[in-house]
Amino acid sequence: MVENPYTLLKSTNRLPTPPGVAIRILELVESDETSIEDITQVISGDPALTSKIIKFINSPLIGLGFRGTTVAEAVARIGMRGAQMMALSFSLVSEKHRDTCPSFKFDRFWSESLARAVGARCIARHLQGWDPEEAFITGLLARIGKLVLATGLPAEYEPVLAGAAGAEQPLEQRERAALGTDHLEVGAQLLREWNLPEVVWKTIGTLAPGQEHANRSSRIIATADAIAAFMVEDVRHTAAAVQALAAAAFDSLEIDGEAFRVLLGQIGQDWINYGRLLSVQTSKAPDIQAIENQAEEHRNALRLASELEVQSLRAENQQLGRIARRDRLTGMFNRAAFDEDFATALKAAEESGAALALLLIDIDHFKAINDTHGHLTGDAALEHIARVLDDHARKRDTIYRYGGEEFAVIAPECPPAAVATLAEEFRRAVAGEPFVDGETRIAMSVSIGIGWVHWPERRSTAAELLEYADQRLYEAKHAGRNCWRLEPAAQRGGLLRKLGRFFGGSGNG
Numbered sequence: 001m002v003e004n005p006y007t008l009l010k011s012t013n014r015l016p017t018p019p020g021v022a023i024r025i026l027e028l029v030e031s032d033e034t035s036i037e038d039i040t041q042v043i044s045g046d047p048a049l050t051s052k053i054i055k056f057i058n059s060p061l062i063g064l065g066f067r068g069t070t071v072a073e074a075v076a077r078i079g080m081r082g083a084q085m086m087a088l089s090f091s092l093v094s095e096k097h098r099d100t101c102p103s104f105k106f107d108r109f110w111s112e113s114l115a116r117a118v119g120a121r122c123i124a125r126h127l128q129g130w131d132p133e134e135a136f137i138t139g140l141l142a143r144i145g146k147l148v149l150a151t152g153l154p155a156e157y158e159p160v161l162a163g164a165a166g167a168e169q170p171l172e173q174r175e176r177a178a179l180g181t182d183h184l185e186v187g188a189q190l191l192r193e194w195n196l197p198e199v200v201w202k203t204i205g206t207l208a209p210g211q212e213h214a215n216r217s218s219r220i221i222a223t224a225d226a227i228a229a230f231m232v233e234d235v236r237h238t239a240a241a242v243q244a245l246a247a248a249a250f251d252s253l254e255i256d257g258e259a260f261r262v263l264l265g266q267i268g269q270d271w272i273n274y275g276r277l278l279s280v281q282t283s284k285a286p287d288i289q290a291i292e293n294q295a296e297e298h299r300n301a302l303r304l305a306s307e308l309e310v311q312s313l314r315a316e317n318q319q320l321g322r323i324a325r326r327d328r329l330t331g332m333f334n335r336a337a338f339d340e341d342f343a344t345a346l347k348a349a350e351e352s353g354a355a356l357a358l359l360l361i362d363i364d365h366f367k368a369i370n371d372t373h374g375h376l377t378g379d380a381a382l383e384h385i386a387r388v389l390d391d392h393a394r395k396r397d398t399i400y401r402y403g404g405e406e407f408a409v410i411a412p413e414c415p416p417a418a419v420a421t422l423a424e425e426f427r428r429a430v431a432g433e434p435f436v437d438g439e440t441r442i443a444m445s446v447s448i449g450i451g452w453v454h455w456p457e458r459r460s461t462a463a464e465l466l467e468y469a470d471q472r473l474y475e476a477k478h479a480g481r482n483c484w485r486l487e488p489a490a491q492r493g494g495l496l497r498k499l500g501r502f503f504g505g506s507g508n509g
Helices: 004-009 020-032 036-044 048-055 069-079 079-095 106-127 132-142 142-153 154-162 172-178 183-193 198-207 216-232 239-253 257-278 288-307 312-324 333-352 366-373 375-391 415-430 461-476 492-504
Strands: 357-361 398-403 407-413 436-439 440-442 446-453
Touching: 004 132, 004 142, 020 036, 036 048, 036 069, 036 436, 048 069, 048 079, 048 257, 079 106, 079 132, 106 132, 106 142, 106 216, 106 257, 132 172, 132 198, 142 154, 142 183, 154 172, 172 183, 183 198, 183 461, 198 216, 216 239, 216 257, 239 257, 239 288, 257 288, 288 415, 333 357, 333 398, 333 461, 357 375, 357 415, 357 461, 366 375, 366 440, 375 398, 375 407, 375 415, 375 436, 375 440, 407 415
Parallel strands: none
Antiparallel strands: 357 407, 357 446, 398 407, 436 440
16 A cells, blocks of 8 residues: 555656646735736737637637637626636646556546536536526536546555455545555645635535535536436446436436426537547547337337237237337338347458448438528428438448437448448439428538448447547538548548549549
8 A cells, every 4th residue: 555645746746737827826825905907918828729719709608709819808708707707627638648557547537537527517506596607617626636646656556446356345445455445535735735616625525426416516527427427438428327317416406307408419419529628539429319219219119119008928029029120110120120130240351351341321411400591391201311311222231320310320341431322312313302391492411421441451349430530521511511531531542543533524533
């Protein structure tokens, strides 16, 4: 056991220190004589921080309808306290501490910390009574002690994080058994020495399992901590998890279920926006409505099961299986079927050595169709796109409604040249077959992101291939839509020149 880890880290100068601008901001936070001009001058001395503050104040995260170009305008609009807290947060996140123990995931740490900070800010703003920006920095630094231990005592902390012993115990218990302290206590000590507001470091200490959350700030951070864990792990994106979070929020903070679901959606969107602003990696925010719709579909399937009890058990199970795998609106296979089939298709491709392609297809400007013509027309347009894709797919391809206006196609035995042909066929077919409903005629287009594997030269897990295709879809959207992307922009070389000659330089690739 390491004796007095915090004292050891401090005496050997292994504690993280804030950047110079953050130190100056901390000094201003403590001074009653700090003026708007003081905080403006400090922020203006750091060009990168200045840029982030200006972007922040002009972003939807503030919602003030403000358009300013100077730090003075920004500070005047959000107030000195808000400017202090946000400038401090932005400068701390910008610091890099890459030398850590192997099991500590630096990007995951800041992603989850940012989700916790955004959650705390949104909840504090909803409930009122606690400065949202102070709640933000409390959430952001709530588990800073993990970073301290991972960078300051990497050899001693690695077995704790890796779960070499007592993996079934909470992390804090494992830390205390190995080090005599836990990351929450270390973090609170550090932030106290940084002279952060008392509510920040006192609140952090209450996050340990079994601690009583006696005040509202503690309950807000505990709730935000649970939300952050939900956000960063796709496997937790279930209706049961949403219900558990909602129940806990009601018990702890008396936030009713509907209001909490709205907050959860806002937290997810703000998390993505803050991630872009601060260059922090974030995963795709969970679609709360889609999660609960899927749960409702499951409940409907169970109700149907009771209606079919008069039939034989085998026939009933087969029918339920077919219903559970189909999207009710389009008749295509649904997301649950995709999750099951994708893993199977990847395994088959690996065993056979054949190429496998994944196409993520998103309808361009679909929201405008709903907004202009109504949701019934939007539903009919979705059915139309599904038919077009089905008509132009190969017999071996399988089409899925992946969610909302997005479709996925699993294309076995489909190397790059073949999938390029298939993507272009889909694109041309959709663009060439407008949706017609009575006197309504709507020109439509799609953007397509493509991922592919071919063992043993090009390997990938299901999650990696999905992420790759999703990034290519993002690039297609930002390239003007009505196009497809197969390779990242930085890698569009020989292969894409060949494809360009094949398609006559259509601009896809």
